[in-house]
Amino acid sequence: MKAVVLGGTKGMGRALSRALAADGHDVWLLGRNAEDLARSVEDLKARSPSVKVGAAPCDLESPASFGPALDAADAGLGGFDTVAVTAALFGTQDQLEADAALLQRLLTVDFAHTVLFCEAVRTRLLSRGGGRLVVFSSVAGERGRKPVVLYGAAKAGLTAYCEGLDHRYRAAGLVTVCVKPGFVKTGMTAGLKAPPFAGEPEQVAVDVLRAMKRGAPVVYTPAPWALVMAIIRMLPRFVMRRVGF
Amino acid sequence: MSRPTPPTLAGWGLLERPGVECRSEDLAALTRGAVLTRGLGRSYGDSSLPPPGTLDVAGSVLADRVLAFNPETGVLRAEAGFSLNSLNRLFLHRGFFSPVTPGTSFVTLGGAVASDVHGKNHHRDGCFGEHVRALKLRVADGQIVECSPTVEPELFRATLGGMGLTGHVLEVEFQLARVPSPWIVYESERVPDVDAYVDALKAAAADWPMTVGWIDCLSRGKNLGRGILIKGRWAEAHEAPPEPPRTGPKLAIPFLFPSWALNPLSIRAFNFLYYWKHWQRRRAGLMTPDAFFYPLDGILHWNRIYGRRGFTQYQCVLPDAAGRGAARRFMDKLTALGGASFLCVIKDCGPEGTGLLSFPLKGISIAVDMALTDRTQGIVDALNAFVIAEGGRIYLSKDAFTRPEDFRRMEPRLDAFLAVRRKWDPERRIRSAQSVRLLGDGT
Known part of the structure; x- marks a missing residue:
């Protein structure tokens, strides 16, 4: 694979980039901060000296950055065939309810701009016969739930987009993998109380890499979350109204 | 209504104290104003726990990037949360191993420096610190300082084995040992x-x-x-x-x-x-x-x-x-x-x-x-x-x-250490449960 990872300097994106490089795939990192990108490039080079690694600036808050970033990745990798989007904003329900500006940013970045970025990737990949698009959504998008009403709504939209995209374009060669991580211990969730089955980013990376190779349309990770969400999906509305999760 | 029990942190010995570990990939930002930084929490006692009255300690484990590696010389520079476990997993098959390792690989570079860990080869190769070439620290006044055996040598010496009290270790540059086989x-x-x-x-x-x-x-x-x-x-x-x-x-x-x-x-x-x-x-x-x-x-x-x-x-x-x-x-x-x-x-x-x-x-x-x-x-x-x-x-x-x-009574070198600490942290802003107990730091 020749993979582009948006958000590859932190959290699950960092773990996925390392797993891709360790598995022998070339990796191009996209992110907001040039110095941070440079440090992650050095990290990947030191870990996996035999693969090609590079980086370019890209900011989900600024759709104008998408085209030049993908151009740079295409030039650097000699045409990429895989793109993973791990970047997103996060806020707790309380933070988002209290701060409309933060809410607007989050809804814009996590849904609207993420879809715009994926659309830019879609046209590129389809123009060369297809490829893989891996989008990190969340289990928060599975049901409307009290602790993640707003963040979950953005992720629900993203999940629906991924499913539609996969149905519409898989025959044309574009495989869309929707990743639904449960609680994973990253910088994003630092300070939140970890529930049972909280996972590590390295485990997520292993699961996602396997799903990418298989072309699985949906992957719950770490694995126990598939069962947890299967139950939550089946709970009747009157139960969801009463429970706190 | 019953009050929620305060969150606790513990060292490897499971001795608990009120505390919360804050983690971020951006260790430099995280340590700004922090009272203490901990790594993988393998020290047994209270050296990685916050002083009484403070809850938050910075956690370095997400700051785990290798920043430079020279395969010719075996010199490696990495962020302080990089662990010896990762080091050995990545470099053993390339003919390198940690120059010194304690009895667990679940130790970060920052922790290895703060404890100046020793291992089975101490009689030959000394402590981990003997193989460290440079450190980047965030010291108590907020500055970021690079130190080595020749640059700010007193700060460097006090940081090796200094239990994290001289500054927050951000980066460590050290010499790997070359090994002839992975067995x-x-x-x-x-x-x-x-x-x-x-x-x-x-x-x-x-x-x-x-x-x-x-x-x-x-x-x-x-x-x-x-x-x-x-x-x-x-x-x-x-x-x-x-x-x-x-x-x-x-x-x-x-x-x-x-x-x-x-x-x-x-x-x-x-x-x-x-x-x-x-x-x-x-x-x-x-x-x-x-x-x-x-x-x-x-x-x-x-x-x-x-x-x-x-x-x-x-x-x-x-x-x-x-x-x-x-x-x-x-x-x-x-x-x-x-x-x-x-x-x-x-x-x-x-x-x-x-x-x-x-x-x-x-x-x-x-x-x-x-x-x-x-x-x-x-x-x-x-x-x-x-x-x-x-x-x-x-x-x-x-x-x-x-x-x-x-x-x-058992540590004649203590005054020399305290003198360095006085110079870099006169108000003893960086402290731990252990330093409060042993060195009389205010809470």
């Missing part, structure tokens, strides 16, 4: 008593770069301190099997054992079996580095066998000047105090290193684990009195009970 050639022997054990350890030091051993501290009389001495060296390429060592699946202790699980009887049984499992007088062969360096890393959360009450490890070093019988006198003292230990590890140390508060000195290091009881403080006090009389000292990374006056 260890080992030889182990059964030794009948503690004096013979210490003699064998000293004799082995001349021929073997790595030595360590375990002794049974429950047998009495002529069997006192019988044990198993393990010697090792890296296998040459022609001696090693063609395949790389495989790491087996790890076991994990899934829950806290009930506190009665470890009692004098079960500990005695374990020690008896462990000794006689080595029924041959001498064994030799090849071992994986994981099995050789990190036998306990194969069991995740092994500290849970002590149950909710937790445990402590008492580790001291007795100088060569204390004479040949020092280890036996220690064992006699421990037996008299009733400090039954599941594990007792004895290792000879080479000369004192660069670090101002670095633990080892030329002599014999003894480490014993003890479940916490009402008597623990009294046992530690009595052992400290013995160690002071013998001219030895304790290892701060294991300690949770030593009294400040005892620490001062």
